[in-house]
């Protein structure tokens with residue numbers, strides 16, 4: 001397995017664990033690989049979702065997110081590995097016996113059925129006793145705010161309302177895990193943000209349900225997830241809480257995919273005992289954060305978020321001087337593209353009353369704690385000192 005993955009241990013259950021009497025929730029992928037013909041589209045995935053945890057699977061198109069979700073649902077068969085739900089090995093179980101609710105991008109409602117029948121459909125498929133069905137349908141429609149629409153047909157609903165019905169249908173069976181595949185991507189930006197808040201509220205109402213949420217939208221992942229798993233080319237490249245991955249992305253792909261980042265090539269000069277390192281950037285010494293003890297003389301990247309840079313007249317340290325190549329007014333902020341010579345630095349600052357002009361030379365600065373070192377090649381770990389390397393915990 002690539003040493004690229006910075007996989008933090010799972011934190012304690014964020015929502016109190018599984019409920020008494022119910023089937024346990026939580027999902028575990030144990031070295032799961034899925035292939036279509038000769039192409040491996042999911043490569044040895046090891047990942048654990050705790051009971052009650054919301055995990056976002058984030059990554060570009062084709063990275064294997066949906067395949068991972070389908071492996072949990074039972075619609076994609078692993079060539080290797082096992083899938084567990086609530087500690088139970090479900091690898092060989094058919095989808096309807098896995099206790100999952102699933103919502104996909106295109107809602108997949110039956111057009112000829114009223115809302116209530118769409119929601120009842122899953123319950124019938126799960127052989128819920130007839131007498132219980134009306135109450136379960138009402139409960140699911142109440143949770144999604146769709147009680148008043150029970151008699152309508154899908155064509156009489158907006159996109160957002162149809163998606164609520166799809167969620168109600170998934171919840172009606174009282175699943176132990178909820179699988180959401182880009183559930184908001186067909187909605188416009190405003191509706192999407194409202195639905196994000198709704199999903200967060202729903203999860204507070206159902207704290208025992210584990211949610212695996214596939215998205216390529218970093219805002220959705222940052223907003224909703226307890227932890228984010230970042231995928232690329234069929235592999236898991238990072239996993240951690242949104243804050244961990246944002247502050248210490250561990251690799252250049254995660255840094256740029258989650259939030260956007262400047263990645264400056266630097267050479268390590270010295271490592272300070274306080275977790276800082278002195279690095280050289282084309283002759284300028286910068287003080288940055290080193291998550292591990294890095295070896296002097298090696299090439300690494302300094303990751304600095306655009307909004308962590310500020311304009312200054314006289315920096316007391318960490319000054320980067322460059323020519324303004326482009327200036328964009330974005331309402332609340334200005335974005336500057338600074339030509340540093342070999343690189344362009346992106347700088348986001350609060351709206352300036354008196355902005356510099358294109359062609360002006362300016363200086364920006366950053367705090368050492370806002371710049372973190374990353375390995376300079378995909379697949380690498382930070383080049384550490386021999387002592388640190390020997391004692392490394394993976």
Ligand SMILES: Nc1ncnc2c1ncn2[C@@H]1O[C@H](COP(=O)(O)OP(=O)(O)OP(=O)(O)O)[C@@H](O)[C@H]1O
Nearest residue numbers: 036041059060061062063064065066067068214216
């Ligand atoms: N049934 C299939 N047969 C052959 N190839 C498939 C099949 N389903 C998916 N793939 C391929 O597997 C790879 C991963 O697809 P997957 O849908 O898991 O990616 P994704 O990360 O969810 O992408 P997106 O964000 O575009 O949905 C893609 O290259 C896709 O073309």
